[in-house]
Amino acid sequence: MRESEENFSRFSLLTNDGIWDWDLKTDAVHFDPLYYTMAGYEIDDFPHLLEEYRKRVHPDDVELVFSNAEDHLSGKIERFSVEFRFLRKDGSWLWVMGRGKVVEQDQDGNPLRFVGTHTDISAQKAVEEKLSQYQLQLEDIVEDRTQRLNERILEIERLNAALTNILDDYQTANEKLSSMSTSLTDTYQELESFTYSVSNDLRVPLNKVKESAQTLLKKYPSKIDQKALEYIESVNINALIMDDLIENLTELSLLGRQELNPISIDSFALVEDIINTYSDQIKKRKIKIDIKDLPPCCADENLLKIALHNLISNAIKFTNKQKKPEITIGYQPDQTDDRVIYFVKDNGVGFNMEDTEKVFDTFQRLHSQDEFPGSGIGLALAKKIINRHGGKIWVEAAEKDGATFYFDLERSE
Incomplete structure (x- = not known):
């Protein structure tokens, strides 16, 4: 027994943990010196009895501690492990992590000795x-x-x-x-x-x-x-x-304060640059990206990049629950006038067309923040940018069948 106590003392000095050793035959519990001192007690301030241990567990935590111990003793859980409050000598409460394990059994497998530690987790x-x-x-x-x-x-x-x-x-x-x-x-x-x-x-x-x-x-x-x-x-x-x-x-x-600086833009290259910023996410989710041979347009490059970024990130976000997500960035080739109609299409969750009016409103959301996090500003910003270029933006969608966002800009030679 003395050798065991000496081993406990050496172990507690190395770990800063208080050690207890419960003899299940007698209900006597040996507490090492650090067990007492971490809670402000003098060594042997209270008897080495289970009931003394119970008295110092916070009333709200007693059931949690002893039901966890019972589950371990009965073999339901592999180890005893629980966070609870332990009474300090000055009357305050010390948060500890209690861990323990049966280390001795009789020939029938009944537990005889239950050993464990108290770790001060107040800082945590x-x-x-x-x-x-x-x-x-x-x-x-x-x-x-x-x-x-x-x-x-x-x-x-x-x-x-x-x-x-x-x-x-x-x-x-x-x-x-x-x-x-x-x-x-x-x-x-x-x-x-x-x-x-x-x-x-x-x-x-x-x-x-x-x-x-x-x-x-x-x-x-x-x-x-x-x-x-x-x-x-x-x-x-x-x-x-x-x-x-x-x-x-x-x-x-x-x-509203920025002046437009329209130039001829390689739409295909601009879209590729934006897609590259999402490369990690695209690879991780195995999103199929299809960029058509887009014709050039005349627009403010910085503003168009913001608009496209919001439309593409919107498509990536709302395909999050698809097993085989697909996004297509293309245009309508039938146009013969001086305008070109681009589109960003996805096979995501979509929405009811009755809600079309709300899609481009600031802070309007058709899905919950928990389901699809976002600021609720991206599409409103895209619309304002396209409108400033004299263009229109609209959407076609169906619930659970994706959405396609269209917008037109001045064609560039």
């Missing part, structure tokens, strides 16, 4: 709590900013409705139209400035959240378990979604 629990707070802060920021932005968008929609109504009386409407146009222009400019300001305001707290998550990984790598890593991954995923939202908001707010 503090990290988990901090991560949870960061995630809540990020959600609050997104909710607050989105609500303010939606209020301004609703204001624009009300102004548009008012403008439509006054056109019935041309003579009266002519005077009101001038006033409303000025007001509408001011409101749009104000909205663009507000959107740009909001986007910049969001970047600062977002970057702090991302930096904090990375700092936790760097400073406490040995104290972060799988559950904490999942919290960090959740923070990073939400930060990426938020980053995408901010980028789209910025592009949307700047679009």
Whole structure:
């Protein structure tokens, strides 16, 4: 017994774990010195009895701890492993990870001796709590900013409705139209400035959240378990979604201020460049990409790249549940005038054509955020870009049968 105790002491010094040894025949439990001291007790402050152990387990955790132990003793689970709170001498609670295993049985296989450890996981629990707070802060920021932005968008929609109504009386409407146009222009400019300001305001707290998550990984790598890593991954995923939202908001707010710089564009090469940015995802999901021999067009290259990027990423996203995803980027060869009609076609989830009006609206979504994450701005941005080029954009779709987005631009020789 003395040799066993000495071995326990050496082991606990190496691991910083408190060790317990439960004799199932007598219900006596041997606790090593570190078992006492990690919770602030003096050695042998309480008797080596199972009941003394039970008294110091948090009332809300007693059933969890002892049912887990019973499952191991009865052979239902291979090892005893549970997180719970243990009473410190000063009356506070210490988070510990309890692990154990039966190490001795009688000839009938009945357990005789149950040995295990207590590991202090207070720091890990503090990290988990901090991560949870960061995630809540990020959600609050997104909710607050989105609500303010939606209020301004609703204001624009009300102004548009008012403008439509006054056109019935041309003579009266002519005077009101001038006033409303000025007001509408001011409101749009104000909205663009507000959107740009909001986007910049969001970047600062977002970057702090991302930096904090990375700092936790760097400073406490040995104290972060799988559950904490999942919290960090959740923070990073939400930060990426938020980053995408901010980028789209910025592009949307700047679009009205940018001057068009139309040039002749090799449409095929531009599409290939965009597809290459998704090469890893395309290979991983084995997406079949078919790029037709696209004719050139005349457009602002930077803006067209943004529009195509949003249309193609939309197709990639909504084919996510297809076993054999397919995306085609082509054009309608029958056109003989000075315009060319391009299309981006996918075999994804599609949607009901009754919802066509909503597709290009800002922040409108036909599918849940959990099912298909996104900012809800991409298609609205694509439409605004095509419209600024004097073109049209429209869609044909069917539920569970994919969607095809068409748009026309000036043809280039």
